[in-house]
Amino acid sequence: MARKRNRVSDLNPVAPTSFGEDVKRVRQARGLLQKHLGTATGYSEGYVSKVEKGTITPSMKFAKGCDVAFGTGDLFAEQLRRLMDVDHPDWFAPFVELEKAASEICDYSTNLIFGGVQTREYARALLRSGQPLDTPEQTAAKVDLRMERRKLHENDRPPLLWLVLDESSLRRRVGGDAVMRDQLRHLAAIADYPAVTVQVLPFASGAPPAESPFTLLKFPDDHSSVLYSEGQGIGRVIDSPEHVGTAQNLFDRLRADALSPAQSLSLIQSVMGERTR
Known part of the structure; x- marks a missing residue:
């Protein structure tokens, strides 16, 4: 059965409720x-x-532990997921919901690994650097949420995932050599998944067709697509056929300029090996 898609216009962030009061x-x-x-x-x-x-944001481990202790199924885990979606900036929450419903995800990353395939330590390093005012508990909760996105590509019916990664995303030293080595090892592992294609856009290819990262989501129910574009701390989900079509053309050119999956x-x-020296 096809996963039901929410329309872009219907995806407003869920109003937060008091997780802590419900636990109490x-x-x-x-x-x-x-x-x-x-x-x-x-x-x-x-x-x-x-x-x-309500002075700290709970971890997903705590929420799941509450469900086990209380015998509440996955009530608190689901509530925390909704709260964390709201904890994202308003412009990102719609994308998280649409990503879950997509049958195909095409992503171009310019200098960072796509969030849906990040390792826990890589994600933690990014979040600590980009959101330095967060408490350790808040950072941990956001890392948990990112790991939930990763599970989308590890279940029995994953969406098709096509990644085009600029070579700089492989070479940027996020979290240190050990963190990058593990991240690249994971990237190499998922490249072997039947539903995943990974291509690298090498430095030698010259000027890239697209300057900024973007993601295309395609849906099975009505064969429609949306574009997610982000920059300077602001992102948008766009369902304009004109903009989506332009992005698809850019992605096709990126794939053409990129190395083959085997070469990638x-x-x-090779870059992973450099991290061991």
Whole structure:
């Protein structure tokens, strides 16, 4: 059965509710103390207290632990996902929902690895650098959400994923040599997935057809597509046929200029080897 697509115009961020108050209400109804819930979820009593007061953003591990302790299925995990979608800037939340419904994802990355295939440590390094005022708990929660996006490409019915990565995204030293080595190793591994195609746009190809990163999402129900474009801290989901068509033409040119999948894998492995020296 095709995944149901939400229209772009319907995708407004979900209004946040008090996760902590809900945890407290159910905990008390179950007759549990904060220390009991802490033990059950693998966190301290103080951590539970902060979550219930709303002073920290809980981790996905904590939310799932609450569901197990309370016997609530995936209620709290789903609530946290919705809250984290809202925790994204307003311009990114629609993309997250559309990505889940897409049957095909085509992404061009200029200097960073596509978010949907990032490793945990690579994502953490990016978030710590780009959002330095976040607490460690907030950073951890956002990393958890990014890892949820990664699962989209590891389930039984993944969307087709076509990545064109500028060579600079392989060579930018995010988080240090060890982090980059693991990230490139993961990239090489997913390149072997049947639903994934990875191509590298080498420096030798000259001026790229597109200067900025962008993502095209295609949907199975009505064979439509949308464009996601981001720059200078602002991003937009665009469903204009004219803009989508232009982006598709650019992506076709990028694929033509890029190395073949086999050549791209060789380059990824070569750069990965450089990180061990």
